Amino acid sequence: MATITFNGKEYQVDENTTILQAAIELGIEIPYFCWHPKLSISGNCRMCLVEVERMPKLVIACMTKVADGMVINTMNERVITAREAVMEFLLINHPLDCPICDEAGECKLQDYAYNYSRGVSRFDETKVHKPKRVPLGPKVMFDAERCILCSRCIRFCEEVVRKPQLHFVQRGDHTTIETFPDEELDNPYSMNVIDICPVGALTSRDFRFRSRVWEMASTESVCIGCARGCNTYLWTRNNQVMRLTPRINESVNSHWMCDYGRLSTYKFVNDDLRIQEPMIKQDDKQIEVAWETALKTAAQRLKEFKPNEIEVIASPFTTNEDNYILAKFTRKITKAKMIEYIDHINEGDEDDILIRADKTPNNTGVRLLGLRENDTGTTLHEIKEAIRQKKVKCLIVMNEDLLEREEFRNILSSLELLIVHSWRHNKTTAIADIVFSAATYAEVEGTITNFEGRVQRLKPAIITKGENRALEGLSMSRWDTFGTAYDKWGRGPRRNARSGWEVFSQIANLMGEKFTYQSAEEVFNEISEKIPAFKGLSYQSIGRLGAMAKTHEKVGV
Amino acid sequence: MKDNGSAKRVIRKDDLTFLQKTYITEIAKGLRLTVSKIFKPKFTHNYPDEPWPFQPSFRGRPVLVEEDGIERCVACGLCSRVCPSLAIEVQASETELEKERYPIRFEINMIRCIFCGFCEEVCPEEAIVMSDEYLVAFYQPKDAIYGKDKLLMSTERLAKRLAFLKENR
Numbered sequence: 238m239a240t241i242t243f244n245g246k247e248y249q250v251d252e253n254t255t256i257l258q259a260a261i262e263l264g265i266e267i268p269y270f271c272w273h274p275k276l277s278i279s280g281n282c283r284m285c286l287v288e289v290e291r292m293p294k295l296v297i298a299c300m301t302k303v304a305d306g307m308v309i310n311t312m313n314e315r316v317i318t319a320r321e322a323v324m325e326f327l328l329i330n331h332p333l334d335c336p337i338c339d340e341a342g343e344c345k346l347q348d349y350a351y352n353y354s355r356g357v358s359r360f361d362e363t364k365v366h367k368p369k370r371v372p373l374g375p376k377v378m379f380d381a382e383r384c385i386l387c388s389r390c391i392r393f394c395e396e397v398v399r400k401p402q403l404h405f406v407q408r409g410d411h412t413t414i415e416t417f418p419d420e421e422l423d424n425p426y427s428m429n430v431i432d433i434c435p436v437g438a439l440t441s442r443d444f445r446f447r448s449r450v451w452e453m454a455s456t457e458s459v460c461i462g463c464a465r466g467c468n469t470y471l472w473t474r475n476n477q478v479m480r481l482t483p484r485i486n487e488s489v490n491s492h493w494m495c496d497y498g499r500l501s502t503y504k505f506v507n508d509d510l511r512i513q514e515p516m517i518k519q520d521d522k523q524i525e526v527a528w529e530t531a532l533k534t535a536a537q538r539l540k541e542f543k544p545n546e547i548e549v550i551a552s553p554f555t556t557n558e559d560n561y562i563l564a565k566f567t568r569k570i571t572k573a574k575m576i577e578y579i580d581h582i583n584e585g586d587e588d589d590i591l592i593r594a595d596k597t598p599n600n601t602g603v604r605l606l607g608l609r610e611n612d613t614g615t616t617l618h619e620i621k622e623a624i625r626q627k628k629v630k631c632l633i634v635m636n637e638d639l640l641e642r643e644e645f646r647n648i649l650s651s652l653e654l655l656i657v658h659s660w661r662h663n664k665t666t667a668i669a670d671i672v673f674s675a676a677t678y679a680e681v682e683g684t685i686t687n688f689e690g691r692v693q694r695l696k697p698a699i700i701t702k703g704e705n706r707a708l709e710g711l712s713m714s715r716w717d718t719f720g721t722a723y724d725k726w727g728r729g730p731r732r733n734a735r736s737g738w739e740v741f742s743q744i745a746n747l748m749g750e751k752f753t754y755q756s757a758e759e760v761f762n763e764i765s766e767k768i769p770a771f772k773g774l775s776y777q778s779i780g781r782l783g784a785m786a787k788t789h790e791k792v793g794v
Numbered sequence: 795m796k797d798n799g800s801a802k803r804v805i806r807k808d809d810l811t812f813l814q815k816t817y818i819t820e821i822a823k824g825l826r827l828t829v830s831k832i833f834k835p836k837f838t839h840n841y842p843d844e845p846w847p848f849q850p851s852f853r854g855r856p857v858l859v860e861e862d863g864i865e866r867c868v869a870c871g872l873c874s875r876v877c878p879s880l881a882i883e884v885q886a887s888e889t890e891l892e893k894e895r896y897p898i899r900f901e902i903n904m905i906r907c908i909f910c911g912f913c914e915e916v917c918p919e920e921a922i923v924m925s926d927e928y929l930v931a932f933y934q935p936k937d938a939i940y941g942k943d944k945l946l947m948s949t950e951r952l953a954k955r956l957a958f959l960k961e962n963r
Contacts, residue, residue, distance in 0.1 A: 335870070335918075336868050336870030336872065336895075336918045336919065337868045337869075337870060337893065337894050337895040341870075369894070370894065445888060446869070446886040446887055446888050446895050447886070448886075449870075449871040449875075449886075451871075451875060452871065452874075452875075715875075715880075716880065719880055720880060723935070724880070724903070725883055725901070725939075
């Protein structure tokens with residue numbers, strides 16, 4: 238330990254840290270642009286200059302190690318003057334683009350211009366102009382004028398992705414960033430440079446100009462793109478998901494997330510292909526009906542079948558709660574012997590950074606719940622054969638497009654009853670007798686378990702029909718808070734969707750059982766009581782960063 | 795009944811003279827005032843046939859400045875943010891023009907608008923200004939939402955206000 242003095246106050250810090258790290262840990266503000274906790278130290282922005290007594294010049298806090306007895310000043314006149322000078326230099330060629338810049342509102346340069354600059358420019362000459370709309374790759378747009386040359390993006394590609402694709406070219410105030418010749422910024426993590434860019438030089442081509450950051454509300458969530466379960470923020474406006482950004486969780490994804498997860502896991506939530514209302518088939522036509530009707534029809538029709546005529550396909554795409562209730566429903570009500578789920582593994586589509594070959598977010602969770610290795614030991618193949626031989630006449634499917642798979646084509650039509658709980662229209666819902674509209678991961682409360690067995694929480698970010706943002710306790714933007722139901726932003730598109738545990742416990746109740754769950758949390762409490770792997774876990778102990786399930790425990794009930 | 799002093803009772807004098815009883819002098823006094831005013835210049839205004847002449851400082855309904863056929867607005871959303879009554883909704887999009895960004899949808903809910911002029915004050919492009927129009931009435935609430943079609947107004951039409959802003963900013 239080393240004893241150092243910050244602005245006249247003594248602190249004990251670890252002697253292997255730098256001044257900046259010590260300051261961050263102690264909550265003392267030192268501004269910085271180029272330093273990033275997960276990248277090497279470059280020390281080129283000069284923003285973190287501080288005064289260390291007995292050193293002749295100001296030193297950069299990010300590169301200077303603390304030493305015992307060090308006396309550091311971060312707010313005296315000399316430091317403030319130096320900071321103002323650095324800001325003045327940075328702003329010489331920086332365009333006044335804030336009104337059209339997507340970074341505005343979450344921009345380090347903007348914040349520091351308020352806090353640490355002179356407030357007025359003394360620069361009369363013409364600014365150096367550089368190209369303003371350069372697509373660096375398929376996902377990232379570069380504005381050379383806004384760049385302050387901190388080199389974070391260059392270091393990110395080199396050190397984190399280990400695929401150098403960016404570099405500096407030219408000299409002096411003409412320095413700019415380019416991709417290597419004949420190459421583009423197309424690595425699978427390229428969009429992280431947008432998050433780490435302290436200014437608006439690198440922006441997302443997907444999100445570009447779609448919303449201002451202050452118009453959105455953000456909700457802590459988890460990416461469902463693969464079994465990693467990267468922690469994310471879901472940004473919503475007008476009841477639509479606008480973008481995803483990574484949330485720091487050192488045990489899962491550190492500061493990053495992959496482009497696939499960022500771009501491909503939110504669009505279907507706002508999609509026109511979402512199922513708006515529950516539907517039942519009448520005279521070969523699916524018609525939208527009220528939930529009560531759909532549930533009643535399902536309960537009535539299910540009674541027509543013997544236990545061994547019913548099969549159930551659970552889903553690694555939805556929450557532990559949904560799958561647990563579906564399994565309980567299967568065993569208690571239908572007494573069906575067959576319950577299975579389908580793996581989605583893209584062999585080879587993985588790396589040692591984040592991306593996993595298993596493309597479902599909750600495969601481990603469903604396995605730990607015992608949906609596969611149950612006493613009957615049904616396999617997918619057996620289910621298929623049973624349908625083919627018409628031993629099975631009723632199939633319940635949760636969030637799975639069976640007809641996407643070759644082996645299920647032609648055999649589903651022989652079923653007498655096909656019940657599908659799905660969030661979007663697909664080939665399977667098209668032939669289903671009863672379709673329940675499912676709430677997506679952005680609309681539900683629940684937990685998913687990543688490949689390591691880390692149980693993480695999903696929180697609702699957008700509302701379904703009949704819900705109210707304020708009453709449900711969702712994060713609220715200014716528009717959500719002050720708008721009324723008659724304002725456009727108070728409405729937004731809503732689906733009459735429910736999550737799996739709700740639907741199947743309601744059917745169970747209609748069939749004479751008593752599933753008295755009021756919330757997903759109650760379901761989870763039962764899971765943690767009954768399933769050994771989840772023992773001792775609760776929504777509270779999972780918290781923001783998740784908690785480990787005991788993956789080595791015996792699976793199932 | 796007791797009067798509680800709420801209204802003082804006026805009791806007409808009962809000892810009026812004959813002339814007073816006929817009211818002729820009082821009528822003559824009144825007519826003299828009327829006749830004396832008839833020939834003086836009028837103060838009343840023939841509204842709405844004659845519109846009121848406005849000072850450029852008047853804050854009518856907010857409009858978008860249209861310059862060379864396109865709006866000046868870059869859809870930064872500051873007006874929407876500053877609006878105390880949340881009347882403005884802006885949706886930005888990308889354009890090939892040099893300004894990069896433009897409002898694909900710009901809506902002011904005139905039921906909510908309170909004519910405070912904050913939007914005009916905050917605008918970095920002088921793209922939303924208060925016009926001299928103030929006749930905003932509708933039969934349906936949905937008609938009160940003014941889109942770009944109703945909001946765009948040419949620089950020529952807004953010349954006075956723009957000059958005023960230039961001078962007083």
